[in-house]
Amino acid sequence: MPEISVVIITYNEEKNIARCLESIKDLADDIVVVDSFSTDKTREVCLFQGARFVQHTFDGHIEQKNWAITQAKYPHILSLDADEAIDEVLKNSIREIKNNWQHDAYYMNRLTNYCGKWIHHCGWYPDKKLRLWDSRKGSWGGVNPHDKYELEDGNKNTGYLKGDILHYSYYSIEGHQLQTEKFSTISANALFAKGVKATWMKLYVSPAVKFIKSYFLKLGILDGYYGFKICKISAHATYLKYSKLKKLTE
Secondary structure (H helix, E strand, O other), X not given: OOOEEEEEEEOOOOOOHHHHHHHXXXXXXXXXXXXXXXXXXXXXXXXXXXOEEEEOOOOOHHHHHHHHHOOOOOOEEEEEEOOEXXXXXXXXXXXXXXXXXXXXXXXXXXXXXXXXXXXXXXXXXXOOEEEEEEHHHEEEEEXXXXXXXXXXXXXXXXXXXXXXEEEEEEOOHHHXXXXXXXXXXXXXXXXXXXXXXXXXXXXXXXXXXXXXXXXXXXXXXXXXXXXXXXXXXXXXXXXXXXXXXXXXXX
């Protein structure tokens, strides 16, 4: 039976972290929170919940998560964000896996709560995530801030777990818009570092395609008012990313 470390990175997450820790405290054999010097009560909450609390300078989402892995006691890791929790179905699925680990890694779905509403469309659900894995078989990759865990060649034997990660994303539309400004800047810088160019097509066509795909093809229209706002902001985020990239390359 493998022992599981739960690894979480944080920065000013006093509003979310207790819910996250509560959801996994009777499942995890080890909980480590890697914090990038929060200025709120994140540390106090984590210590009260019994988690190990380590501080480390933030150099990027991918970099921070890969460093956080090195702080885990065990190689089998469940990775969560501070604004996430696991539901009872997923918790039971993970318990079963602990008794019968068969794969290199396990996928699970993520269900997002947006301004108090669970979003089942917009391309947001099922939001397939690889979050339970043997850390000796891969590492975090992707393009900041959109990290993803990537298995090494030869370690692609994966399973799929029942249940959901519950993602409490944004408490307000304004919060979503502010995050979009921040993340689009990070994305533009990451693309610039990779030598990507902001073409006319990417700048003006990609946002329209993003909206049409999210709102109509992925049925964001069925999520009502918030579905429309999500699709609109997502399309604008695409424009911002390439607009900022264009300025970097001029």
